[in-house]
Amino acid sequence: MKSSAAAGELDLSIGEVAERFAMETHVLRHWEDVGLLRPARDGAGRRRYGTADVYRIAVVIRSKAAGMSLEQVAVLLDSEAPDRHRVLEAHLADLDRQMSEMAISRAMTEHALRCRAHDIATCPRFKEAVSDLIDGSRVGLPGPDDG
Structure with missing residues (x-):
């Protein structure tokens, strides 16, 4: 250097x-x-x-x-970009969605690790954890001993 x-x-x-x-x-x-x-x-x-x-x-x-994206980064780096705040607010909302999905995925993985079912797809409690994808509702993941 x-x-x-x-x-x-x-x-x-x-x-x-x-x-x-x-x-x-x-x-x-x-x-x-x-x-x-x-x-x-x-x-x-x-x-x-x-x-x-x-x-x-x-x-x-x-x-x-x-x-x-590179387009979003360009806006981030351009303090004069007219839609800078809109782009950054949209990215924050996207990050919040991703973090929520990661929390759900982590909870599902923890449940699968501790679940008594050998085939996780047959665990009724695990099925509840993905029901939001099926019917659009949000369901909390059950505890590890519920399966």
Whole structure:
């Protein structure tokens, strides 16, 4: 990793950035193509990534891991985007839905782990845990000894 004398500013090549984030260089080029990144260029036209670029890449990576599309990430990174709040509120609602589904899945897995039924599909209590998918209602998962 290279840094200039100016307050620890990074000055990384595309290969160094890719290695730092364990990604392929073509991903960084693609993110540049869609406008998420704007690295400086040296005299030979090679990309040079500074500290702000590295933080921006980290935001993109974390946002992608949270399920955001590149279009949503572009809005997140653009404080002037007219629909920024709408996009971010929609993403929050989506995260809340995903977290709820994960909690249900975790509870189902815990029940399956402790259930006395050898074939979980025959457990009447386990069937209740998926009944919301069948009839649209929300049913809490029974305790592990109910099956």
